[in-house]
Amino acid sequence: MSVNRQILLKSRPEGAPGLDNFELVERPIPEPGEGELLMRTLYLSLDPYMRGRMSAAKSYAKPAEVGQPMVGGTVGEVVRSRHPQYAAGDTVLGFGGWQQYATSNGVGLRKLDPKAAPLSTALGVLGMPGMTAYVGLTEIGQPKPGETVAVAAASGAVGSVVGQIARIKGCRAIGIAGGSDKCRFVREELGFDACVDHRAPDFAQQLAAACPNGIDVYFENVGGAVQQTVWPLLNDFARVPVCGLIAQYNLTSPMGGPDMFTVLRKRLLLRGFIVSDFADKRDEFLREASEWVRSGRLKYREDIVEGLERAPAAFLGLLQGKNFGKLLVKVG
Numbered sequence: 001m002s003v004n005r006q007i008l009l010k011s012r013p014e015g016a017p018g019l020d021n022f023e024l025v026e027r028p029i030p031e032p033g034e035g036e037l038l039m040r041t042l043y044l045s046l047d048p049y050m051r052g053r054m055s056a057a058k059s060y061a062k063p064a065e066v067g068q069p070m071v072g073g074t075v076g077e078v079v080r081s082r083h084p085q086y087a088a089g090d091t092v093l094g095f096g097g098w099q100q101y102a103t104s105n106g107v108g109l110r111k112l113d114p115k116a117a118p119l120s121t122a123l124g125v126l127g128m129p130g131m132t133a134y135v136g137l138t139e140i141g142q143p144k145p146g147e148t149v150a151v152a153a154a155s156g157a158v159g160s161v162v163g164q165i166a167r168i169k170g171c172r173a174i175g176i177a178g179g180s181d182k183c184r185f186v187r188e189e190l191g192f193d194a195c196v197d198h199r200a201p202d203f204a205q206q207l208a209a210a211c212p213n214g215i216d217v218y219f220e221n222v223g224g225a226v227q228q229t230v231w232p233l234l235n236d237f238a239r240v241p242v243c244g245l246i247a248q249y250n251l252t253s254p255m256g257g258p259d260m261f262t263v264l265r266k267r268l269l270l271r272g273f274i275v276s277d278f279a280d281k282r283d284e285f286l287r288e289a290s291e292w293v294r295s296g297r298l299k300y301r302e303d304i305v306e307g308l309e310r311a312p313a314a315f316l317g318l319l320q321g322k323n324f325g326k327l328l329v330k331v332g
């Protein structure tokens with residue numbers, strides 16, 4: 001237990017990333033300095049935004065550095081502390097990255113109560129993805145009872161929460177997902193009104209049939225071909241929280257955007273957002289979502305991969321739809 005296994009960003013990908021962009025190394029476990037603590041990673045979250053961090057292109061956040069551990073949210077256990085507010089044995093939500101051990105000066109760290117909810121949920125349904133769904137839908141989507149809310153990647157970390165909150169708000173929830181197993185789960189386990197497979201040859205007809213009254217809120221998670229299929233179904237005054245464009249993350253040249261005549265003619269509201277824009281909603285989100293999870297109104301599925309060395313392959317799978325639920329690596 002004297003080494004710190006890390007997965008470094010070895011090189012920046014052009015187009016789709018591959019295993020050769022990552023490197024597993026063993027380094028000494030760092031010593032926490034004065035005012036710091038050392039955490040042992042229990043769970044590492046794998047998220048689509050990490051594709052953006054692998055690139056040096058200008059974005060809302062700094063890129064990961066080549067030769068450094070990949071960045072990522074973690075749940076960890078404090079093993080040594082020289083920080084006044086943390087003690088060995090505390091469980092914390094932090095940003096330890098793709099490695100077994102990380103030091104922190106406490107900035108951005110939050111203590112977790114292991115009895116309140118399973119620790120992994122702090123990275124999923126009760127964490128960044130759940131909050132993304134909550135703020136994007138309620139603040140920008142503004143769903144009203146009886147309206148139709150559509151979301152893609154519907155079995156995933158964000159999409160699954162979007163549709164369930166839409167149902168809680170009295171809306172009709174339409175999921176879009178890759179494959180019949182995911183669609184069945186979205187309908188039967190998560191309780192969406194319908195879910196359509198975007199890989200089906202008659203996807204457009206199936207989606208139109210599932211939305212007889214059109215779409216009032218399209219929670220944009222994927223872009224690409226799915227967006228183009230959804231677009232004609234948007235109603236006048238529809239709202240489009242633009243959360244993610246995972247189908248376009250590996251493109252090396254920009255894709256044509258949505259038809260602006262439709263935006264004008266239908267008076268659409270499109271707004272891009274990053275979850276941190278709504279940081280002041282965190283307590284409200286945690287209060288509401290924790291209660292919904294406890295009462296069974298908000299269900300979640302996790303896809304847990306065992307072992308840090310499997311993180312690169314699992315992450316590449318996420319960009320191809322191979323994960324089924326919130327993707328996590330069990331490190332410790």
Ligand SMILES: NC(=O)c1ccc[n+]([C@@H]2O[C@H](COP(=O)([O-])OP(=O)(O)OC[C@H]3O[C@@H](n4cnc5c(N)ncnc54)[C@H](OP(=O)(O)O)[C@@H]3O)[C@@H](O)[C@H]2O)c1
Pocket residue numbers: 047048049128129132152153154155156157158159176177178179182198221222224226242243244245246247248273274275276318319320321322323324325326327
């Ligand atoms: N704005 C923010 O602050 C923020 C925060 C968190 C996440 N996001 C974004 O939200 C979206 C969902 O993230 P997540 O963490 O919940 O991931 P996720 O849904 O758990 O996993 C990604 C899913 O995306 C779908 N996908 C991948 N490639 C696709 C393609 N070419 N066409 C259509 N679907 C594709 C796959 O689902 P299927 O097999 O069902 O197609 C895959 O399982 C991402 O775009 C992410 O970047 C944004």
